[in-house]
Amino acid sequence: MRVATATDPGHALRPNEDWVAAAQSLIVVLDGATARTDTGCVHGVAWYAAKLGSTITGLAVEDDRKLGDVLTDAIGITARMHPECDLHHPATPSATTALIRLTEDALQYLVLGDTTVVVETTDGIEVFNDDRVDTTAQAERAEANRYPFGSAQKQAALLRMKHAELALRNQPGGFWVAAADPTVVTHAITGQIPLAAVRRLAVLTDGAARLVTMFDLLDWRGVLDVLDEHGPTELIRRVRAIEAADPNGTKWPRNKGSDDATAVYAN
Template identity: 55%
Template sequence: MFLTGATVPGGDASNEDWMAATPDLIVVLDGATVRTETGCHHGPAWYTRKLGASIIAIAADRQLALPDVLAAAIVDVANLHPECDLQRPGAPSAAVGIVRVQDKALHYIVLGDVTIVADTTAGLEVISDHRVSKTAAAERALADQYPIGAPEKADALIAMKRVELDAQNREGGYWIAAAVPAAVEHALVGEFDAAAVRQFALLSDGASRLVDDFQTTTWEEALDLLANSGPTELIRRVREIEDADPLGERYHRNKKSDDATAIYASTR
């Protein structure tokens, strides 16, 4: 299997995405943006790095299914900072995408809005969980009315985040890796026959916005771009569109650029 990947921060701050690949395991994490008090002195970048390292270590036990791996990693990282108030909704959290090659199958788990797209003999399969974007609908609509950088937008985004956090890891809301391993029970879990998969990719939402948000590219075209030019070129095209619309007037979004991560794999 041929693998290539790239991760690029959205600005000058630390990259809150995280990625890793071994011969049989691929992981992409996307730390949730902090806008409110968190009750924790660690940030999303710390959280994704610790969670990612724990996933890699625990997944070495190939008897553990991916949901069990992720649940154990969530507990592992929670135990690293017991001094923090991890019951507060704003505590560090992350969206997760994992693919493992095992027993002639590609096993996957998605928790949050990381995307897995697979080109199979049966057609294109796209796995992502966008439940978070369906929360705080009124507050999101209000924030979209203001240009990026406006004080009114900053205030609206804080109000939006508070409502969004009220829906975190609860029925009717959305599910994400934070401090409660039970969230994994709501992940998207499945597998593909490895022989039926020609190529696949894992992307954080900062990279998948080329398709999901900007809609300038189809998933078929995105996979072709990854195959022929690599993840760096896909992210460059994302940045090109963002730079042409710095205030978010054409493509409404919460910030000009987001951390962007993409890993591409060819099985042929």
């Protein structure tokens, strides 16, 4: 398959906390969780995403290993890279994870968190996404959405929302992402599709998926069409144009004016 990628930070003065590696037979996409509080880690979210992503990539090239086992081992290895940090801190760096691996006869996938995998097959479009984070802290989200960006009320509400989210991160009844505990992988969405049935696919962090999930301006087929005709850079450009047209977050309330955005397209 041919593979194209693009990634863009949500803010020019902050590091991109997304991480991507893509080749003909392997795609790894991580979306680090922005820290609005202390994390107990001296390295930061971008460091964590990069270390976890590169570790996953190194392990996943062995295609006889299950993707779940790859992610389990990678989380443990990454945790051992920074033992000086408080890995039991409720806000220890974390990341959503999406893995695609092509074998001789199958497309294997794993999704942990709200990064989206979209696969068009001969039978239609399949979407794999764990959006349980959107069902947490709903009262706090609604409160934050009442205020414009830049206001003290918005900042305070976002902090309350973050604390409410963290209380349910990697907890029963909450949502699951890669952090320091490898056992979270049991909650990942996994499966495979016969390779002969696959026409094209995309992997999108939530910042790149906004045209569908937040702005409701495209459906998933439309996203695949944009990627096919214009490439991942154009998809992200369109997201940024909509964000720029609503700088205060009044038309499309959201917790970030612009989020880190990563898109991978393969056909």
